[in-house]
Amino acid sequence: MRKWGLALALAAAASTTACVQTRQFADVQFTPPQGNYKLLVLRPDVTVSQLTTGGMSEARADWTEMARKSIVDALRAQQASRGGQTVVVEHRNEIPGVTAQELADIERLNMAVDQSIVLHKYLGDYLPTKRGKGLDWTLGADAVRLGQKTGYDYALFMHAEDQVASTGRVVLGVLGAAGCLVGFCAPNIGGATQLDYASLVDLKTGEVVWFNVVQASSQIPGIKFGELRTPQGATQMVDRLLGRMKPGQAVRRQQAGRR
Amino acid sequence: MCIKCMELSRRSLLVGGGVAAAALHAGVAEARIRPQDMVPLVGPGYRPTEKDELGMWQQMERAEEEIAGSNLLIQDPQVTGYLKDLIGTIGGPAAKDFRIYLARIPDFNAMMFPSGFAVVFSGLLLRMRNEAQLAGVIAHESGHFLRRHMVRSWRDQKRKSDIFAVGSMLAGIGGAGAGVYLGDYVQLAQLGTILSLFAYSREMEAEADAMGMKLIAENGYPPMEMPRVWEQLIGEEKLSARYRRKSRRRGSLFDTHPSPDSRMADLRISAQEVTVPGKVYDDRRARYLATIGPMRQMLLDDQIKLNDPGASLYLVQTLAQDGWNGLLRFYEGEIWRLRNRPGDEPRAAQSYAAAVVYPDAPADAFRWHGIELLKNGRTAEAKAAFARYLAMKPEAPDAAWVRQMVG
Amino acid sequence: MKSVLKPVLVASALALSACTGLGAGESGFSDYSAVSVKRVSVGDDSMSVIPPRPWNRQRHVTFGDIREVDTWTLNGPYLDEIDFVSGLKDNRALIRQRWNANQQVPRFRSNMTPPEIAAMLESLFRVRGGAVDFRTLSLTPRPFLGTNGFQIEYEHLDNDELWRKGRVVGAVINGRLYMIMLDAAKLHYYADVLPDFESIVASARLRGA
Numbered sequence: 044m045r046k047w048g049l050a051l052a053l054a055a056a057a058s059t060t061a062c063v064q065t066r067q068f069a070d071v072q073f074t075p076p077q078g079n080y081k082l083l084v085l086r087p088d089v090t091v092s093q094l095t096t097g098g099m100s101e102a103r104a105d106w107t108e109m110a111r112k113s114i115v116d117a118l119r120a121q122q123a124s125r126g127g128q129t130v131v132v133e134h135r136n137e138i139p140g141v142t143a144q145e146l147a148d149i150e151r152l153n154m155a156v157d158q159s160i161v162l163h164k165y166l167g168d169y170l171p172t173k174r175g176k177g178l179d180w181t182l183g184a185d186a187v188r189l190g191q192k193t194g195y196d197y198a199l200f201m202h203a204e205d206q207v208a209s210t211g212r213v214v215l216g217v218l219g220a221a222g223c224l225v226g227f228c229a230p231n232i233g234g235a236t237q238l239d240y241a242s243l244v245d246l247k248t249g250e251v252v253w254f255n256v257v258q259a260s261s262q263i264p265g266i267k268f269g270e271l272r273t274p275q276g277a278t279q280m281v282d283r284l285l286g287r288m289k290p291g292q293a294v295r296r297q298q299a300g301r302r
Numbered sequence: 303m304c305i306k307c308m309e310l311s312r313r314s315l316l317v318g319g320g321v322a323a324a325a326l327h328a329g330v331a332e333a334r335i336r337p338q339d340m341v342p343l344v345g346p347g348y349r350p351t352e353k354d355e356l357g358m359w360q361q362m363e364r365a366e367e368e369i370a371g372s373n374l375l376i377q378d379p380q381v382t383g384y385l386k387d388l389i390g391t392i393g394g395p396a397a398k399d400f401r402i403y404l405a406r407i408p409d410f411n412a413m414m415f416p417s418g419f420a421v422v423f424s425g426l427l428l429r430m431r432n433e434a435q436l437a438g439v440i441a442h443e444s445g446h447f448l449r450r451h452m453v454r455s456w457r458d459q460k461r462k463s464d465i466f467a468v469g470s471m472l473a474g475i476g477g478a479g480a481g482v483y484l485g486d487y488v489q490l491a492q493l494g495t496i497l498s499l500f501a502y503s504r505e506m507e508a509e510a511d512a513m514g515m516k517l518i519a520e521n522g523y524p525p526m527e528m529p530r531v532w533e534q535l536i537g538e539e540k541l542s543a544r545y546r547r548k549s550r551r552r553g554s555l556f557d558t559h560p561s562p563d564s565r566m567a568d569l570r571i572s573a574q575e576v577t578v579p580g581k582v583y584d585d586r587r588a589r590y591l592a593t594i595g596p597m598r599q600m601l602l603d604d605q606i607k608l609n610d611p612g613a614s615l616y617l618v619q620t621l622a623q624d625g626w627n628g629l630l631r632f633y634e635g636e637i638w639r640l641r642n643r644p645g646d647e648p649r650a651a652q653s654y655a656a657a658v659v660y661p662d663a664p665a666d667a668f669r670w671h672g673i674e675l676l677k678n679g680r681t682a683e684a685k686a687a688f689a690r691y692l693a694m695k696p697e698a699p700d701a702a703w704v705r706q707m708v709g
Numbered sequence: 710m711k712s713v714l715k716p717v718l719v720a721s722a723l724a725l726s727a728c729t730g731l732g733a734g735e736s737g738f739s740d741y742s743a744v745s746v747k748r749v750s751v752g753d754d755s756m757s758v759i760p761p762r763p764w765n766r767q768r769h770v771t772f773g774d775i776r777e778v779d780t781w782t783l784n785g786p787y788l789d790e791i792d793f794v795s796g797l798k799d800n801r802a803l804i805r806q807r808w809n810a811n812q813q814v815p816r817f818r819s820n821m822t823p824p825e826i827a828a829m830l831e832s833l834f835r836v837r838g839g840a841v842d843f844r845t846l847s848l849t850p851r852p853f854l855g856t857n858g859f860q861i862e863y864e865h866l867d868n869d870e871l872w873r874k875g876r877v878v879g880a881v882i883n884g885r886l887y888m889i890m891l892d893a894a895k896l897h898y899y900a901d902v903l904p905d906f907e908s909i910v911a912s913a914r915l916r917g918a
Contacts, residue, residue, distance in 0.1 A: 147870075148896060149896075151869065151870045151871050152871065152894060152896045152897070154869065154871075155787040155788055155869060155871055155894060156787075156788065158787050159784060159785035159787045159788055162785065162787075163785055167738070167739065168739050168740050168741070169739045169741070170739070170741050170765045170782070170784075170785060171739070171741055171742060171743035171763075171765055172743065172763050172764065172765050172783065173784075179784075180784060180788075181897065182896075182897065183896055183897025183898070183901070184897060185896055185897065249897075
C-alpha cells in the first residue's frame with residue numbers, strides 16, 4: 044500500500060544511533076484540545092511485525108491485536124484525562140449518517156495532505172510560501188460536513204508500526220557491530236523500529252491543525268523501548284505522539300507576552 | 303497531474319501486502335508438472351492456525367477492505383455476478399468462500415490474495431476469447447490458493463533471506479578484509495524483499511498451471527483453451543515490440559515465471575494428457591460474449607488510450623476475426639491517430655471513413671472523420687460529418703467547439 | 710510536468726541523519742523557489758504572467774525537463790499545480806520519453822485541432838500521469854493571448870485513488886503551442902485555486918505583444 048512508501052521514507056531518515064525523535068508541527072493558532080471535546084479516531088493503521096534474521100518483516104496477527112487494543116485503550120485514557128470523548132472507527136461503514144464512500148474520499152484526501160506535509164515539512168522540500176508558517180493545510184468543506192453530521196470536534200488519523208527483532212537478528216547485530224572494527228559496518232541491520240505518525244484535523248474548520256511523527260529506533264538490536272504490544276509501551280507511544288501537544292506559534296507568543 | 307504522486311504502476315495500485323500475479327514475464331522453462339498429480343491442500347471453510355499465516359490473513363483483511371472500497375472497481379452486477387459464479391464453480395473445494403473483484407485496469411492480469419479473494423483486471427476481459435480461457439486464468443489463480451503457495455513461498459523466502467543475511471554479513475567482513483565494501487547491496491536487496499513479499503517460484507507457477515488445467519477439464523471446458531491464452535499473448539507481445547521496432551524480450555535466469563513460450567508448450571502437452579477422447583467439451587463462448595458485450599467499448603477505449611499500437615492493433619484484429627464493424631474500424635483509426643508517426647494520419651483518416659459507413663459507428667467516429675476532412679480541405683463534407691456528430695451527441699463535451707466549426 | 714523526485718522514498722535522501730531533529734525540516738535546498746507578485750516569464754520565456762499572490766515554482770532539473778514547460782504549486786504537487794507551456798514546437802512532446810517506449814504520449818503537431826490537443830493531454834495523464842480514468846468534461850472556444858483559443862475541462866482518477874480536476878486554456882500561435890493548465894484535487898483544492906488560475910490567465914501576454 045502507498046503507506047509503505049511514507050513509512051519507508053521516514054524510516055530511512057532515521058538516525059544512526061539509538062534515539063527517540065519526535066517533531067511536531069502545528070497551525071499557528073493551535074491550542075491543544077482541552078475540556079469537553081469529542082474526538083473521532085479514523086481507522087488506526089496498526090501493524091506489529093516480527094523482524095526475522097534476514098530482515099524480513101513478518102506480520103504477527105496476535106501481536107497486532109494486542110497492540111491495537113493497547114493503543115486504543117491508551118488513546119481513550121489519554122484523551123479522557125484531557126476531558127475528551129473518543130470514538131474509534133475501525134471500518135468505513137461504522138459512522139451513522141456518513142457513507143463509506145464519503146469517508147473513503149476524506150481519507151484519501153487526507154493521505155495526499157499527509158504526504159504533502161511530510162514532503163514539505165519533514166523531508167526538506169519546503170515550499171517557500173509556507174515556510175515558517177506552522178501548518179497551513181486543510182481538508183476543506185467535506186471535513187467540516189463530517190463534523191456537522193457526526194457532532195465531532197476533531198478527527199485523528201493515525202498510523203502506528205512496530206517491529207520486534209527475533210533472536211536470530213539479535214545475534215547478527217552483535218556480529219555486525221564487531222565487523223565495524225574491520226572496516227565493514229552494517230548500518231542497516233537495525234534492531235527494532237517504531238514508526239508512528241498522527242494528524243489532527245479540526246472539524247469546525249477542516250484544517251489540519253497538528254501533525255507529529257514519532258520515530259524510535261535502535262541500531263543495536265536487543266534494546267527495546269516503547270513496545271506497542273504492552274499497555275505501558277502503547278501508553279508511552281500515545282503520550283509521545285499526542286500527549287505533548289504544544290500550542291501553535293501565535294498562541295505561544297501570546298502566552299509568553301502575558302507572563 | 304500526478305506524475306509526482308507515489309509512482310506506483312497501475313498494477314501495483316491494488317498490491318497491498320502481497321500479490322500473486324500471472325504476469326507476462328519471460329523465464330527459463332521448468333520441468334512440466336502433470337495435472338493428475340495436483341491435489342488441493344485446503345478444503346472448504348479453511349482457516350489458518352499457524353501464527354505466520356494468521357498474520358498474513360489479518361494484513362490481507364485490510365488490503366481487502368481497501369480494494370473493496372477502491373474507486374477502480376467495476377460494480378456492474380451482471381459481470382460481477384458472472385465472475386462470482388465462475389470462481390465458485392471452478393475454484394475448487396474452498397471456492398464457495400472466495401470473493402472476486404473486477405478492477406478497471408487495462409492490463410492482462412489476475413491475482414489471488416492469501417485470504418481467499420481474487421482481483422481480476424478488465425484487460426483480461428478484452429483478451430479472453432471465451433469462457434474457457436477466462437476460467438483457465440481464474441483456475442490458475444485458485445491453484446495458488448489450493449496448493450498453499452503463498453505460505454510456502456513466504457516460508458521459503460524467509461529461510462533464504464536468513465541464509466542470505468548471514469552470508470552477506472560474513473561476506474562483508476571477509477570482503478572488508480579484502481578491501482571490498484558490500485554494504486549497499488544488502489540494503490537494496492532488503493528493500494526489494496519488503497516490497498515483494500510473495501514471489502512465486504517457477505515450480506509454483508508450473509503447479510498452478512497444472513492445477514488450473516485439472517480444474518477446467520473437470521468442469522467440461524476444452525483443455526486446449528489454456529495454452530491458447532499464451533499463444534494469443536505471445537502474438538500480442540510480438541506485435542507490440544514490432545511497432546516500436548524492438549525485439550520481444552527473451553527470458554532471463556532471474557525471472558520467476560516460466561516464459562509464455564515454455565508455458566504454452568507445457569500446457570499443450572498437459573491438455574493432450576487430460577483430454578478424454580470422445581468427450582464433449584464446451585467453451586461457453588456465447589454466454590461469455592453476451593455478458594461482457596456491453597462492456598466492450600469501454601474495454602477497447604481503455605486499451606487504445608494506453609497508446610501501445612502493436613498490442614492494441616493485435617487485439618482489434620483478433621476481435622475482427624468475427625467480422626469488422628463500425629466500432630472496430632473506429633478504434634483502428636484511433637490507434638493510428640495516437641501513434642502519429644509520419645504516414646499514420648492518412649491511415650487514421652481511412653479507418654474513420656470506413657467506420658462511419660457501418661450502422662454501429664460511434665458518434666466520435668463522425669467527429670474525427672470531420673476533422674480529417676477539414677484538414678484535407680473538404681469543408682462541406684466535414685460540416686456534414688460534424689452535423690451528424692452533434693445529432694448523435696448533442697451534449698457532447700466538445701459540442702460548443704464543433705458547433706463553431708459547423709458555422 | 711516534472712516529477713517531484715519520485716516517491717517519497719527517494720526524497721528521504723535529503724534528510725539528515727543526526728538525532729537532533731527529524732529530517733532537514735525547512736532549511737537547506739528545496740526543489741521550489743518563490744514567485745512574487747509581479748510579471749514573470751514562464752516556459753521558454755516567450756510568455757509572461759502575474760500571480761495574484763505568492764506562489765511556488767519548481768526548479769528545473771537540467772536533465773529530464775522540457776524547457777518550454779514550467780510548473781508552479783501552492784500547496785504541493787499532490788494537491789494542486791499550474792503548468793505553463795510556452796512555445797512548444799511542432800513534433801515535440803510535452804515530456805521526455807524513450808523513442809521506443811511501448812506506451813507513448815503523442816507529440817504536438819502544429820496542425821492539431823483542439824480535440825486533438827485534448828486527446829494528447831488525455832494520453833499524457835493516462836500514460837505518464839498514472840491516471841486510471843480520464844473524462845473530458847467540456848471543450849469550448851475561448852480567446853487567449855489575443856487569438857482564438859480553446860478551453861478544456863476534465864477530471865481524472867489517479868493511482869492514489871484521488872479524483873483530480875483540471876482546466877486548460879490554450880492556443881496555437883505561429884505553429885507553437887501555448888497553454889496554461891490547472892490540475893488539483895477535486896475535493897476543496899480545485900475550487901480554492903481556480904480564481905488564482907483565472908487571474909493568471911487574464912494576465913498572460915506574449916513577449917513583444
